[in-house]
Amino acid sequence: MTGHAPPPEPRRVPCPTCKRPAVFAPSNPSRPFCSERCRGVDLGAWANESYRVEAPPGRDNDDTLPD
Numbered sequence: 001m002t003g004h005a006p007p008p009e010p011r012r013v014p015c016p017t018c019k020r021p022a023v024f025a026p027s028n029p030s031r032p033f034c035s036e037r038c039r040g041v042d043l044g045a046w047a048n049e050s051y052r053v054e055a056p057p058g059r060d061n062d063d064t065l066p067d
Ligand SMILES: [Zn+2]
Pocket: 015, 016, 017, 018, 019, 020, 033, 034, 035, 038
């Protein structure tokens, strides 16, 4: 039987500012940020170029072979 389908689970992404899960859906106008506040913080930081993402050394290649 095809009774009922589970409700679509909203996609969540880590907020770039506070790293907390943020709902990545139209219901969240601040996406990918968790809130308007985090969004403003991030934009301000980037504008001042005082925000440095300590990204781990990684490969940008899309065609890397899986290990
Ligand atoms: Zn946040």
